[in-house]
Amino acid sequence: MLPMSETFILIPGRTTDQGCGVSEGKFNDRYQKAINALQVAPGDMTRLGLTEGDRVRLTGEEGQTVEVCITAAKKDELPEGLLFIAYGDISSRMMTGDTHGSGMPTSKGMEVTMELIQKVVA
Amino acid sequence: MTSGSTQAHAPTPTIPGELKVIHDATCTFCGCVCDDIELTVKDNHIIEAKRACALGKSWFLNHSVEDRPSCTIDGNPASLEQGYDRAAQILTTGKYPICYGLSDSPCEAQRVAVSIVDWINGTIDTTTSVCHGPSGMAFQGVGEVTCSLGEVANRGDMILFWGSNPAESHPRHFTKYSLMPKGMFLPNGRKDRTCVIVDVRRTKSAKAADIFIQIKPKKDFEALWTLRALAKGIELDPDLVHRETGVEFSVWSDLMDRMKACKFGVIFFGMGLTMTRGKHVNSEALLALTRDMNAHTRFVAKPNRGHGNVTGADNVVSWRTGYPFGVNHARGYPRFNPGEYTTSDTLANREADCAMMIACDPMANFSQPAREHLATIPYIALDTKETPTTRSAAVAFAVATYGINTGGTVYRMDDVPIPLRPAFASPHPSDYDVLTAIELRVKKILGIT
Numbered sequence: 031m032l033p034m035s036e037t038f039i040l041i042p043g044r045t046t047d048q049g050c051g052v053s054e055g056k057f058n059d060r061y062q063k064a065i066n067a068l069q070v071a072p073g074d075m076t077r078l079g080l081t082e083g084d085r086v087r088l089t090g091e092e093g094q095t096v097e098v099c100i101t102a103a104k105k106d107e108l109p110e111g112l113l114f115i116a117y118g119d120i121s122s123r124m125m126t127g128d129t130h131g132s133g134m135p136t137s138k139g140m141e142v143t144m145e146l147i148q149k150v151v152a
Numbered sequence: 153m154t155s156g157s158t159q160a161h162a163p164t165p166t167i168p169g170e171l172k173v174i175h176d177a178t179c180t181f182c183g184c185v186c187d188d189i190e191l192t193v194k195d196n197h198i199i200e201a202k203r204a205c206a207l208g209k210s211w212f213l214n215h216s217v218e219d220r221p222s223c224t225i226d227g228n229p230a231s232l233e234q235g236y237d238r239a240a241q242i243l244t245t246g247k248y249p250i251c252y253g254l255s256d257s258p259c260e261a262q263r264v265a266v267s268i269v270d271w272i273n274g275t276i277d278t279t280t281s282v283c284h285g286p287s288g289m290a291f292q293g294v295g296e297v298t299c300s301l302g303e304v305a306n307r308g309d310m311i312l313f314w315g316s317n318p319a320e321s322h323p324r325h326f327t328k329y330s331l332m333p334k335g336m337f338l339p340n341g342r343k344d345r346t347c348v349i350v351d352v353r354r355t356k357s358a359k360a361a362d363i364f365i366q367i368k369p370k371k372d373f374e375a376l377w378t379l380r381a382l383a384k385g386i387e388l389d390p391d392l393v394h395r396e397t398g399v400e401f402s403v404w405s406d407l408m409d410r411m412k413a414c415k416f417g418v419i420f421f422g423m424g425l426t427m428t429r430g431k432h433v434n435s436e437a438l439l440a441l442t443r444d445m446n447a448h449t450r451f452v453a454k455p456n457r458g459h460g461n462v463t464g465a466d467n468v469v470s471w472r473t474g475y476p477f478g479v480n481h482a483r484g485y486p487r488f489n490p491g492e493y494t495t496s497d498t499l500a501n502r503e504a505d506c507a508m509m510i511a512c513d514p515m516a517n518f519s520q521p522a523r524e525h526l527a528t529i530p531y532i533a534l535d536t537k538e539t540p541t542t543r544s545a546a547v548a549f550a551v552a553t554y555g556i557n558t559g560g561t562v563y564r565m566d567d568v569p570i571p572l573r574p575a576f577a578s579p580h581p582s583d584y585d586v587l588t589a590i591e592l593r594v595k596k597i598l599g600i601t
Contacts, residue, residue: 118517134283
């Protein structure tokens with residue numbers, strides 16, 4: 031039985047691999063790998079029965095959805111309840127068009143629900 | 153050579169098989185704009201970049217001459233002349249033309265882009281609007297007490313990073329400017345400094361901190377306002393502060409005591425403030441705190457700018473139009489209104505009917521509504537690399553890389569102008585070349601002499 035979806039806060043950001051990947055080429059492996067890996071806190075992974083490589087669906091506040099594979103965040107880098115992903119297509123899909131009069135769409139701190147859709151094949 | 157041309161700083165010829173060394177080359181990957189890089193060039197490839205960080209090394213070593221057409225129209229190879237003609241036609245037939253990007257172009261090219269937008273009564277915006285645009289709005293509301301990075305290196309004994317992860321976004325920030333340098337008034341370098349990092353997660357930068365404060369997500373404004381109250385001696389409810397910020401009141405109180413006791417405090421801030429709930433109000437809170445602290449000691453603030461010449465774009469657009477980004481010329485004079493004339497909005501609201509994207513990749517980085525609309529309108533793209541944006545462009549120009557193939561001027565994050573020292577030539581045209589050619593044709597079509 032798949033776990034019910036749970037609410038998290040998504041934090042996109044720069045990583046070294048993503049930044050280097052920009053220069054190597056956005057269609058190359060390093061960039062694609064960096065922007066398509068969702069970091070989950072180890073405690074959350076244990077609690078939810080998630081495994082490295084599982085595929086999850088994120089749903090944003092306006093119903094926008096993405097599917098992405100997860101990876102465990104290192105040690106205590108990410109507090110439970112937060113998710114991290116490098117800037118890229120996945121994080122862009124979770125941004126809505128509303129900039130609240132600032133020109134800046136909300137690009138960090140988005141509330142999302144996360145549900146498991148496919149366990150990784152061993 | 154025309155005035156403003158980047159050819160004044162053209163690279164010296166490369167002899168096949170021989171090594172050429174470029175001293176004090178300028179890296180333009182991030183806003184640190186390190187200008188002490190030693191490049192070794194062989195056969196039009198940079199094979200070594202001494203003193204460059206991981207991001208800079210990748211920038212230099214991966215920007216060789218791209219073996220693809222300098223111009224494509226609807227994905228098919230075309231001559232540059234055909235590309236310039238088509239681009240000018242697109243820009244002059246639209247009712248709401250927009251021009252966006254510019255943060256990886258030299259100032260000389262940015263200036264031409266502003267001219268084009270002026271001629272076509274269009275809207276010019278830069279990547280600032282999705283970076284520190286909110287901070288730019290805050291500057292106008294509160295003001296910026298600031299200094300150069302040199303002053304930070306020589307004087308800054310308390311360095312705070314708020315919502316910024318320089319270890320991954322500006323890897324030489326600590327060593328070159330903010331934590332490690334032995335300054336004129338800080339002879340012991342790192343030992344003379346206290347580093348405080350405030351963030352919602354324990355980033356890689358946190359390892360460098362003496363004090364790491366993990367706050368609740370989306371509570372930066374509340375935390376900064378707590379510090380403002382402490383700076384002004386206003387009594388607060390400790391339980392409320394703890395509930396709101398996720399951090400005990402005693403931690404904020406201790407931090408404020410340290411801030412008051414320092415000689416020269418510096419707050420660097422990043423996307424953790426501008427991209428979350430509050431946006432420009434978060435930046436205002438930080439800038440107001442900085443201003444408040446000057447009642448006790450010297451304190452300054454500086455946004456960590458992400459791209460090599462986004463600060464140059466702010467400067468060029470400001471001195472040409474009076475405003476730093478999001479500037480509309482539809483009425484024949486410049487008007488500034490973030491949220492109306494900024495590109496995220498003109499695209500997501502389906503207002504723009506044509507565009508020119510210069511040194512940027514909105515098809516990768518913008519919201520889905522904005523990307524969906526951009527895919528439906530004709531646009532021109534200039535980039536050194538193939539990107540999602542160039543792949544869908546009506547006219548795409550593969551341009552020479554600034555700082556590697558072409559010269560010019562860029563602005564470091566602290567508004568210090570720095571020249572580029574290119575390494576080898578490229579057969580592709582520069583941004584300046586392309587934009588100058590398009591401007592010529594735009595003026596001809598519009599009958600402007």
